[in-house]
Amino acid sequence: MAALGGGAAWRGAWLPALRLARRSSKAVTRHWKAMHLQRHKLMALTEYLAPRPAVPERCLRPAAGPQEEENGYARLLRRQVEEVFRDSRMIVVCQYNSMPGDDMVLMRHYLRKHNIEVKFFLNEIVRPVLSQSRYKNLLPLFVGRNILLVSPETKAKEMLRVLKGVPQVNLLGACIDDTILSRQGVENFAKLPPLEASQGQTVGALALLPSQTCSLLQHGAAHLTALLDRHIRQLRDGAGEGATPAGPEPAQSPGAP
Amino acid sequence: MGWWRLARPAVAGGGAGGAAPRAALRSWAMPPDYSGVTFPERTKLKFMEKVPAVPKVQREPRRLRDIRGPSRDATELTQGQYGILALGGGYLHWGHFEMIRLTIGRCMDPKTMFAVWRVPAPHKAVTRKSLGHRMGGGKGPIDHYVTAVKSGRLVVEVGGRCEFEEVKPFLTQVARKLPFPAIPVSRDSLQQMRREEEERRLNNQNPWTFERVVTANMLGMRKYLSPRDLELKGRYWGKYFLKHRV
Secondary structure (H helix, E strand, O other), X not given: OOOOOOOHHHHOOOXXXXXXXXXXXXXXXXXXXXXXXXXXXXXXXXXXXXXXXXXXXXXXXXXXXXXXXXXXXXXXXXHHHHHHHHHOOEEEEEEEOOOOHHHHHHHHHHHHHOOOEXXXXXXXXXXXXXXXXXXHHHHHHXXXXXXXXXEOOOOHHHHHHHHHOXXXXXXXXXXXXXXXXXXXHHHHHHHOOOHHHHHHHHHHHHHHHHHHHHHHHOHHHHHHHHHHHHHHHHHHHHOOOOOOOOOHHXXXXXXXX | OOHHHHOOOOOOOOOOOOOOOOOOOOOOOOOOOOOOOOOOOOOOOOOOOOOOOOOOOOOOOOOHHHXXXXXXXXXXXXXXXXXXXXXXXXXXXXXXXXXXXXXXXXXXXXXXXXXXXXOOOOOEEEEOOOXXXXXXXXXXXXXXXXXXXXXXXXXXXXXXXXXHHHHHHXXXXXXXXXXXXXXXXXXXXXXXXXXXXXXXXXXXXXXXXXXXXXXXXXXXXXXXXXXXXXXXOOOEEOOEEOOOOO
């Protein structure tokens, strides 16, 4: 270590080589080198201070959920639901409990014979579609596991018969010909005679009165004829020993209605 | 061994946390696209020599400044998608190289992944005097060779048709064994780290920063600091990288 040689001119100078030579370790050491107090203070002073807003962020974030992009599959399913509601006359909502697979297949087969299809839709797809269409009152039915039985015809009696044999599927409600029916309503609807029979009945009921017109009009004359006939018979019987033919009377009656 | 089996969370039956799992519409995530990935000729890590082909005759000074401060080379991911980032300075010797090569070689699938070195083979000669002798007598002979690594440098890069979660376990295993702190990174995580660093620098509420004090030489602070602190700005101290400093 070279000592400071020279006079007063050198004493005030700060030569880094000499100054640093007094220290024990170099700049880069294997261990954590102890810092000078002033440097330590500077490091403590210049530390990072995180921002602290007046209202914390967690109080200001009500709806920051990530918006999921429109799923093409969901759109397809929604379109299918709309088609089903548009094209079918009878839509029945049933509660669906899990049942054996082959029972399910059999039930679908029997329903298919009556042209009734079994459809499965997810509630989360059906609910928004219904809430925007005119079937809003069917919304309470679409909670929990359910299936839809749809058909372009209204064969309620056969459907009820099939469903009676399947205890795991319970009818909740139906929409038949744009009329919302409950379970009771469906049963009553099933008891109704078929459309053709009821049409015939109506026509018969309507045609009943005109058919009676003819007999009503002829009622007076017929009554008179009957009375006169009886009278003639009485007279004939009364005057059986006599010989008074009621010639002029029978000739007279057909000419006087 | 499927990596995804290890990371599957336990299914809770509607207890703490959120709602019970309900049946909902299945949404499929698109599988990752590996079309831009080009494999090098050799997918496994090259063997690094202990001693360079032309061993040095002239013994070189210690030059510890090759450990100090941030790295200028190999700071970005070039060939692969994931890598090991050094968060401190240090020397890697042949033992480290072998450990890295063998561990990565054992854990990766050479058909679907590849790995490349981002550090050169040991070239810096380190001398050592024989044990138990007094000081003096000249500089010792060359003992071994090392590579210097500064903080912010990538050591190895891994890529291929793989996800970060597949690669992370063995990269962390390797990173723990290195002589300096290191972490496995992917392109996204590296960008995220840089972004966060920048955000911290911008939203620091402290009006007094090291940089400001040193550049203005407030209170004569430069008396106690090195001239290199102007560039290092208080984030580096010796071979250490102070991550928490802004």
